[in-house]
Amino acid sequence: MLKINNQKIIKDMEQQKEDNNFMDNKSIRSVLQIIKSETTQDGEGVTLNRSFPNSYISEFDPFLLLDEMGPMDVKPGKQKGFPDHPHRGFETVTYLLNGKFEHKDSQGHAGTISAGDVQWMTAGSGVIHSEMPEKEFSKNGGKLHGFQLWVNLPKSNKMMKPRYQEIPQSKIPSGTTKESGNVSVKVIAGESLGAKAVIDTITPIMYLHFKLEPGARITQPVPEEYNAFAYVIKGKALFEQSNNSNKIIERENLVIFDKDGKEVYIQAAKESKDPLELLLIGGIPLREPIARYGPFVMNTQQEIYQAIEDYRGGKLGRIIN
Numbered sequence: 001m002l003k004i005n006n007q008k009i010i011k012d013m014e015q016q017k018e019d020n021n022f023m024d025n026k027s028i029r030s031v032l033q034i035i036k037s038e039t040t041q042d043g044e045g046v047t048l049n050r051s052f053p054n055s056y057i058s059e060f061d062p063f064l065l066l067d068e069m070g071p072m073d074v075k076p077g078k079q080k081g082f083p084d085h086p087h088r089g090f091e092t093v094t095y096l097l098n099g100k101f102e103h104k105d106s107q108g109h110a111g112t113i114s115a116g117d118v119q120w121m122t123a124g125s126g127v128i129h130s131e132m133p134e135k136e137f138s139k140n141g142g143k144l145h146g147f148q149l150w151v152n153l154p155k156s157n158k159m160m161k162p163r164y165q166e167i168p169q170s171k172i173p174s175g176t177t178k179e180s181g182n183v184s185v186k187v188i189a190g191e192s193l194g195a196k197a198v199i200d201t202i203t204p205i206m207y208l209h210f211k212l213e214p215g216a217r218i219t220q221p222v223p224e225e226y227n228a229f230a231y232v233i234k235g236k237a238l239f240e241q242s243n244n245s246n247k248i249i250e251r252e253n254l255v256i257f258d259k260d261g262k263e264v265y266i267q268a269a270k271e272s273k274d275p276l277e278l279l280l281i282g283g284i285p286l287r288e289p290i291a292r293y294g295p296f297v298m299n300t301q302q303e304i305y306q307a308i309e310d311y312r313g314g315k316l317g318r319i320i321n
């Protein structure tokens with residue numbers, strides 16, 4: 001005799017209803033563009049995956065650059081770094097997942113960042129800094145993986161006094177949910193899953209590191225005025241709401257969202273054996289002119305000439321070891 005499992009039918013119906021709610025949600029942002037990062041070299045010849053600027057996209061207001069270093073296994077004594085160089089007019093945000101780097105700057109700040117730590121440096125009117133592999137790490141080698149994001153400063157803050165914030169992994173707020181599979185988030189800037197960042201940003205910024213078990217999903221609120229993108233670090237991601245247009249996005253890809261909604265939908269593909277890891281980053285576009293020359297990002301060409309002159313004239317100081 002056929003035994004009807006009412007409980008199972010009800011459960012299936014509830015799941016279907018929940019799926020439809022996810023899919024019918026008109027406030028979810030659609031994917032505008034997918035950009036593959038390009039391999040480049042910087043500093044002493046450090047190999048990087050650069051999402052932008054590259055041949056497809058020069059900047060994504062208010063962001064100026066996103067680099068991924070690694071993941072790679074560094075042989076003893078082989079890791080290169082970024083010796084003394086200047087910055088003016090923006091912020092550099094370094095987030096390490098593996099490895100150890102040392103930072104020193106002309107404002108007298110010095111620090112070592114390890115796995116999970118964040119360094120948020122506001123270059124403002126100008127600093128000279130060095131970002132080098134830490135001595136022991138360099139000697140022994142090991143796994144290296146990290147990110148650097150450049151956040152532009154508004155015209156009114158470009159010449160502010162330089163500032164340096166270093167947040168160890170233990171102080172980075174995190175959140176979790178099991179509502180639609182296991183999801184965890186580290187909140188570097190902004191808010192997610194009840195956790196609020198400890199870092200102070202000049203303009204409102206969202207910088208989230210999500211981890212989703214295969215099949216898990218989440219909708220993350222993103223303020224309407226924010227430009228937002230995701231960068232896939234590991235695993236397989238789906239960002240479309242409809243199953244018909246689902247496209248799996250893998251690592252090294254930058255996903256730019258349209259501003260047509262208040263939320264971003266993220267799902268870890270069921271067929272992946274690895275959890276999905278990604279960065280979700282957003283901020284309010286400044287909509288100001290950009291004059292850019294290497295490590296200087298100002299509003300006019302005249303300000304760039306001034307930055308070069310100030311640097312050459314020693315006005316950005318020097319690193320005292």
Ligand code: FE2
Nearest residue numbers: 087092129131
């Ligand atoms: Fe730098």
